[in-house]
Amino acid sequence: MTDDNTQAENRGEDGRFLKENRFWEARASHGRPPIYNDPEHLWNDCCAYFEWTIRNPLWEEKVFAHQGEITKADVARMRAMTLAAMCNFLGIDHTTWRAWRSERSDLSPIIERVENVIWTQKFEGAAAGLLNANLISRELGLADRKEHTGPDGEPLKPSALTDVEIARRLAFLLESGARKLTDQSNQTENEV
Secondary structure (H helix, E strand, O other): OOOHHHHHHOEOOOOOEOOOOOHHHHOOOOOOOOOOOOHHHHHHHHHHHHHHHHHOOEEEEEEEEEOOEEEEEEEEEOOOOOHHHHHHHHOOOHHHHHHHHHHOOOOHHHHHHHHHHHHHHHHHHHHOOOOOHHHHHHHOOOOOOOOOOOHHHOOOOOOOOOHHHHHHHHHHHHHHHHHHHHHHHHHHHHHO
16 A cells, blocks of 8 residues: 555645546555355354344234134234345345455355255245244245146147147037936936
8 A cells, every 4th residue: 555645746736636647556455355255253143143034023013803802912922034135235246246256165054054044944934833833935946836848848829720630620520418318318218
């Protein structure tokens, strides 16, 4: 870094930078210093978020009736941990978290551990009925999904039927329906 005299040499009497100065070379480092140089520092801050979610549950007002008397009470509800809320707690953007996961090999084991803690808290909370199972299962990718696709994952394409094919299929349906009616009619006559 430079001292105050060198900074003053780069500026004119009015405080503006002089023409053709090279003030950017005076920096010892470029860019913002990393927030987390130490994986344990990140882990400790993530644990602080986990503790915060436990100490700050969501509150729901419930109405109870007992022997004709109505009572209102605030009931603590489990707060689901989320990556978005944790990033907000840490003062970083979600894109920063994703970048750290792929680019910071020193932080990636902690990031995987944190994501596992959040996944497990949501799963166990939903399994115990403390969190909305529908919402959580979708977020965790556990929801039953049936995706209907054509060959090689292509969208389904309805086949073009000729008039002859449509007539053939209708005739088949009419014949099978007529057979069922006949069978039912014969069965009814036999029972009488």
